Amino acid sequence: MRKFTGDRLLFATHNKGKLEEMRALLAPFGITVLSNDDFGLPEPEETETTFVGNARIKAHAAAKATGLPALSDDSGIEVDALDGAPGVYTADWAETPTGRDFTLAMTRTWDACEKIAAPLPRRARFRSTLVLAWPDGHDEVFEGKAEGQLVWPMRGAHGHGYDPMFQPEGYDITFAEMDPAKKNQISHRADAFRKLVQCFEAKMARQNISGGSPYEPKLGYSRAVVQGGWCFVAGTTGADPVSKAFPDSVLDQARNTLATIKAVLEGAGFSMADVVRANYVITDAAYVEEIIPALSKTFGEIRPAAMMIVAGLVNPAMKIEIEVTAFKG
Numbered sequence: 671m672r673k674f675t676g677d678r679l680l681f682a683t684h685n686k687g688k689l690e691e692m693r694a695l696l697a698p699f700g701i702t703v704l705s706n707d708d709f710g711l712p713e714p715e716e717t718e719t720t721f722v723g724n725a726r727i728k729a730h731a732a733a734k735a736t737g738l739p740a741l742s743d744d745s746g747i748e749v750d751a752l753d754g755a756p757g758v759y760t761a762d763w764a765e766t767p768t769g770r771d772f773t774l775a776m777t778r779t780w781d782a783c784e785k786i787a788a789p790l791p792r793r794a795r796f797r798s799t800l801v802l803a804w805p806d807g808h809d810e811v812f813e814g815k816a817e818g819q820l821v822w823p824m825r826g827a828h829g830h831g832y833d834p835m836f837q838p839e840g841y842d843i844t845f846a847e848m849d850p851a852k853k854n855q856i857s858h859r860a861d862a863f864r865k866l867v868q869c870f871e872a873k874m875a876r877q878n879i880s881g882g883s884p885y886e887p888k889l890g891y892s893r894a895v896v897q898g899g900w901c902f903v904a905g906t907t908g909a910d911p912v913s914k915a916f917p918d919s920v921l922d923q924a925r926n927t928l929a930t931i932k933a934v935l936e937g938a939g940f941s942m943a944d945v946v947r948a949n950y951v952i953t954d955a956a957y958v959e960e961i962i963p964a965l966s967k968t969f970g971e972i973r974p975a976a977m978m979i980v981a982g983l984v985n986p987a988m989k990i991e992i993e994v995t996a997f998k999g
C-alpha cells in the first residue's frame with residue numbers, strides 16, 4: 671500500500687457534513703485538509719454504478735486538477751427491504767429542481783417501505799468508500815459500513831443527509847440525535863477511515879509507552895517513544911522478568927535485556943528486524959567476549975549501526991544496558 675507522506679490533503683467533496691466529519695477524523699494526524707471550496711472545483715458527474723467507481727471519479731478529478739493527493743468519499747444507505755436501494759443513488763433520491771431535499775428523500779425511503787408493508791425492524795446500513803488518489807493516477811481504496819435500522823418519524827438535529835432516520839445497531843437514538851463525536855466513532859465513514867489510517871502511519875502523533883516502572887514518572891522517561899515511523903527504546907537493563915533480580919552472568923543479563931526490548935518493540939507494532947541502531951553500555955571491557963552469543967544470535971543478520979561504551983551503571987548488580995532505535999518505512 672502506498673503511504674501518504676505529504677502534509678496537505680484535498681478532501682474532494684461538496685458535502686459540508688462529510689467535510690466536517692473528515693476534518694475531525696484527520697485532526698490528530700497534523701495534515702492540513704483542503705476542500706473543493708479552496709480551489710473552486712466543479713462537482714464531477716457521478717456516472718458509475720458502484721460506490722468505488724464514483725469515489726474514483728471524484729478523487730482522480732480533484733488530484734488531476736490540483737496536483738495534490740485527493741481523498742474522496744462515496745456513500746449511501748442500503749435498505750434490505752428495498753433490495754439495497756437507494757444505495758449508490760442515495761443522493762439522487764434527494765434531488766429536486768431547486769436542490770437537494772433530505773426530508774423529501776427520507777419520506778420517499780420510508781414510503782417505499784410502507785408501500786410493500788416491509789416488516790419491522792427495517793434493517794439498513796450506511797456504506798462509505800474512501801478513495802485516496804495521487805496526481806500520477808495511483809489510488810488506494812478503503813470500505814466501511816454501519817449497520818442499523820430505519821426509524822420513523824425522523825429524530826434529531828445533528829448530522830446531515832439521512833441521519834435523522836437511521837438508528838445504528840446497539841443504540842436507541844438516531845445518528846442525528848447522537849453527539850457528532852460519537853457518530854464519528856461508529857459511522858461507516860469512521861469504519862473506512864480506520865483502514866485508511868494505515869496510509870498515515872508516518873504521520874502518527876507521538877506515543878509514550880510505559881513499562882510500568884515507578885522510576886519512569888520520577889526520572890521523567892518512557893520505556894519507548896513512538897513517533898512517525900520511529901520507535902526509540904530507552905536504555906534497558908537485564909533483570910529477570912519474574913524475580914526482578916539481576917543474574918550474575920552478563921550473558922544472561924544481555925539475553926533478558928534483548929527479550930525486554932523485543933517485547934517493547936512488538937507491543938509498539940515494530941519488530942527486532944526494524945532496529946537500525948543499538949547502543950551498548952557494559953561495565954567491564956572483558957564482557958564483550960561473553961555477550962557475543964546473545965548479540966550475534968539477535969543481530970547477526972539485522973546488523974544495526976552500533977556503539978559500545980565501557981562505563982559504570984547506576985546499580986552495581988547491572989552489567990549491561992542496551993538502547994535501540996527502530997524505523998519502519
Ligand SMILES: O=c1nc[nH]c2c1ncn2[C@H]1C[C@H](O)[C@@H](COP(=O)(O)OP(=O)(O)OP(=O)(O)O)O1
Binds near residue numbers: 684713761830857
Ligand atoms: O453519514 C451520513 N449521514 C447521513 N447521510 C449520509 C451519510 N453519508 C452519506 N449519506 C447520504 C447523503 C449523501 O448525499 C449521500 C451520498 O452521496 P455522495 O455522492 O457520496 O455524496 P454527496 O453528493 O453528498 O457529496 P460529494 O459527492 O460531493 O462527496 O448519502
Ligand SMILES: [Mg+2]
Binds near residue numbers: 716761
Ligand atoms: Mg455526490
